Amino acid sequence: MSDTTPEDYAAQAAEQDGATTGLAGREADLLRFATAGSVDDGKSTLIGRLLLDSKSIFADQLEAVEATSVSKGYDYTDLALLTDGLRSEREQGITIDVAYRYFATPNRKFIIADTPGHVQYTRNMVTGASTADLGLVLVDARQGLTEQSRRHAVILSLLRVPHLVLAVNKMDLVDFDQSVYEKIHAEFTQFATKLNIPDLEVIPISALNGDNVVTRSEKMSWYSGPTLMHHLEHVHVASDRDLMDVRLPVQYVVRPKSDEHHDYRGYAGMVAGGVLKPGDEVVVLPSGMTSKIAGIDLFDREVTEAFPPMSVTVRLEDDVDVSRGDMIARVNNAPQPSQDIDAMVCWMTNTPLRPRQKLAIKHTTRTARALVKGIQYRLDVNTLHRDQETQELGLNEIGRIQLRTTQPLLCDPYSKNRTTGSFILIDEATGVTVGAGMINSAG
Template identity: 75%
Template sequence: MDMLRFATAGSVDDGKSTLIGRLLMDSKAIFEDQLEQVESTSKSKGFDYTDLSLFTDGLRSEREQGITIDVAYRYFATPRRKFIIADTPGHVQYTRNMVTGASTSDMGLVLVDARNGLTEQSRRHAVLLSLLRVPHITLAVNKMDLVDFSEDVFRKIQEEFVAFSSKLEINDLEIIPISALQGDNVVTRSENMPWYEGPSLMYHLENVQIAADRDLRDVRFPVQYVIRPHSDEFHDYRGYAGQVAGGILKKGDEVIVQPSGMTTRIAGIDRFDQEIDEAFPPMSVTVRLEDDVDVSRGDMITRVNNQAEATQDLDALVTWMTTTPLKPKQKLKIKHTTNVVRAVTKEIQYQLDVNSLHRNQEAEELKLNEIGRVKFRTTQPLMLDAYERNRVTGSFVIIDEATGNTVGAGTIV
């Protein structure tokens, strides 16, 4: 089975955690003792229903305030597909948490409260998902039971979001009316909304096509580790381990090692204890080469006539994740694929208002949770692609030299 990663987003109290709890419960991914504990906690709080959000809101402060603060990852599977859910917070002060959860997602699930319609937070989340090039967006209009399952309410929200999303780079959009608390249109089609002819949320999750989202044109293999056993059994073995970031690697392919520029051919591809004919994203494999060329961690194996751009100048959209602002001439470390290099901030071109998409070109720094376009200069060349072409080779994290903490994330423009 393939695996779908999706991130939930929405305003406070739109029902993200409740929806995930419903998906987990109705797909039989909850153990009986977990359900009993949540039912007991719900009764002790005076609720006359099972609070499904307790399955994901694990922090004490989350349960006390009834909001999501940190990203919670949950796993479940159906006979058709495996799923990883990133339940991301909706509040503006946790923008960095949402960006983290959505950065590796195949789909973004935006919830809106049918009573409130589109809010500023709903629009901001759609903008962030668009900036992160999440390939598929689903808008779930929740709490339809509180508006008497009104078709007019749903159509109004649908038209408003379609008009708004036309300004963004969203390639695949699905809009579904649901009630997470009662289960309408979550796993099975709802009898309360006969006017809705589309799929249930679970059917859409199981059938959304993600195979074409990965870059299978450009061969990109960042080397993570050189395997040289030095044993009698594997006396002459030399392999280069890593995760395929793009393209399809095959035995006999002519490849080039960047940045050295040495060319050779693939002698074989190993996975676990067997040799395989080809490798593609996101497989982790060991590549053997015909010639003894100098290859080390941080190098990238690419196709001869289709190389990544090797450059020391980075132009990127940066999400800043710490209280100390990012300023020009600031020295940092950048981790790109398996490579870590030192860098300096050359210029902050503008700070982006994710609510209005206004570009503040007068900004002299990036503060916590702010997004802006920034230029960096690195001490060594990095092998880059545009983020919209390859989300692995087109992204990086920024590290504070003094503390070693991750302070930002960037996507190559």
């Protein structure tokens, strides 16, 4: 029996998830975080500040931004120009699409999903935040919490983003007043008690001037918490993954055609949960055939264990029938195949979702067809009111629905596993993704 604990696997997962050697000689893991906020709260400026102060932009990029800022008559460098790359965004002064940005520090690598603030782009925010480890919500210190701020927090909570940072921006415009920060802090903390937010940090900043972004602000000596960058570098996310329930959706069956490996047969996929080791007894679903793991391979070597989010090829001792869409799990801890799904869905197209509608559904590596059995309610993400009289879900609306699928899905509740608990809905005629779902239960 191994003495390795789930915490040990969490630490190893951090190393596997995009590990690189930092300047200090440490292993830098990857943090995915999504930014959200109302228009003009300063998201793009904040991201520009993070890129600038982490030395993640080229000199010529900075020179171009400085020149543009001067030509516009600004007496400061408009860091938002580093991120608002779409011409229509620059013309309107708002962010309308999800923009992914990458930067690194000696401690960690980062992927930022810069999501739009407008309610009509809720689907874009859901897309950007669906894989995030942390959600960063900005509020303008002058405006305080707005309807959009609350809506963004609700969406991040629905998506089970485990860590949330509320950045109270533009503190320079309220003379770094501690009482302004404390009022917003108290109001948001009270609101967060209604949501599923396991980890909340509230940080006062000035993105324009850099106060408490990367370096601690001397103008807010009353604040004793971490700077934003320090928190992003040190928030612990690897243990957020499910390391108990083994789930390996099979993406591809590996059968090399070379004479050297003509007997090789492996099952490739990304580990969605649990820890796999050679010798473990596993079951292949939905067939129910059992076997033991003969070996686990990465691209260039064999490994002694696999855990989320590693992409591996698993070899079994027995020649069992396994194909794409199947799932490898533990014999006594396997998901129950189900064709009846209860889920929360964000609808992403102009044509409304209605009962009796037929769609394609993609869950992990399995694709099937689905019938909308009914709509239980539409959720008002501003007030959390449940409209149980609704007969349809419109563009950017979120609601609870029931589905019946043509093939059993091997799923878990989204609250337990964000990978095996999620799916997308596809219009069969056009191939366009029209909905994103989070499974409540399956029966």
